[in-house]
Amino acid sequence: MNIVVDSGNTYAKIGWFSGDNLLRYQTMLSFPDLIQLIKAELPERIMYSSVSRSTAEFLEALDEEIPVLNLSGETPVPIRKEYETPQTLGADRVAGAVGANWLFPESDVLVIDMGTCITYDLIDREGAFQGGLISPGVRMRFNALHTFTKRLPLFDPENNPEFIGKSTKQAMQSGVMNGMLAEIEGIIERYRNKMPDLRVVICGGDIPFFESSLKPPIFAVPELVLIGLNRILTYNVALQ
Structure with a gap:
């Protein structure tokens, strides 16, 4: 084990x-x-x-x-990194990419990891990590609204807020949650315009806030990073 x-x-x-x-x-x-x-x-x-x-x-x-x-930047992994600064590439992003490539071989895959930050990473059908985007996560957005203003309070995220907020709390909930949903859907759409057969995999702790709202087909794999880490481990054992 x-x-x-x-x-x-x-x-x-x-x-x-x-x-x-x-x-x-x-x-x-x-x-x-x-x-x-x-x-x-x-x-x-x-x-x-x-x-x-x-x-x-x-x-x-x-x-x-x-x-x-x-897992470091020097650890052998079963994908190629087409990234200009591989030494700065987060281990969780690498593991998620390896996990996605393992689950969906010979496919273009976009991995969306919803954690402290939200990351979007593309692994192409040739098994190459092409890079992606890094954006503030849910709680980071709420913290930013609170920290960089004098009067906006700090709230925890809520599921499915009303689009038109009727109070400061509702407006902040809508701005963060619906704004983030619009961001995710917009980025997926731009990728799919280039890659119609693109598979989209979501993971990370904030999946429950968005999973039911995203347009299918979307694959929710909460354990994706763990799967990728195990794949990297078995790959390195085989190299020994």
Whole structure:
């Protein structure tokens, strides 16, 4: 059994795999909870990807003799990177791209990851990561409205707000949520104008706010990054 870890800016996700099969996964984990889960069921190998905690910090906390592969810009991956600054490419974006290419081989795929930021990444049918867009995520937009004004309060996102807000709260909810939906649909449309057979895959913690509102066909794969991390792990084991 392998374990893969995606440690984000706020919380961590963990997946348990047998070969290519995802057995189960958990999200919204604190760092101590993550370490406790791993210690409770020690795997053969661990794939570790983090934008917040170093591998050294992870290994010190784990304190177990288990092979750990850290995903960095130097880690071999089973896709090509047609990106001008690959050293700045986020590990979660790479893992999502690998996962999408694994699930939809020989297809043009747009991965939309709805997290702290919302990222749009294109992997072409030749298995090349072409790049994409980075935009503020839902909570970042609410925080910006609150932080850079004197009177606008801070709100949490809500599902399906009315388009025409009748109060400051409703107007902010509509501006952020409907504005973000319009952004997502507009970007998908522009890609599909160039690639009619494009597959669109969404992942990330904010999927529930938008999944039911997006025009099909859209594939929701919440565990996409974990699938990609496991694919990178098995790819590197095969290279040894």
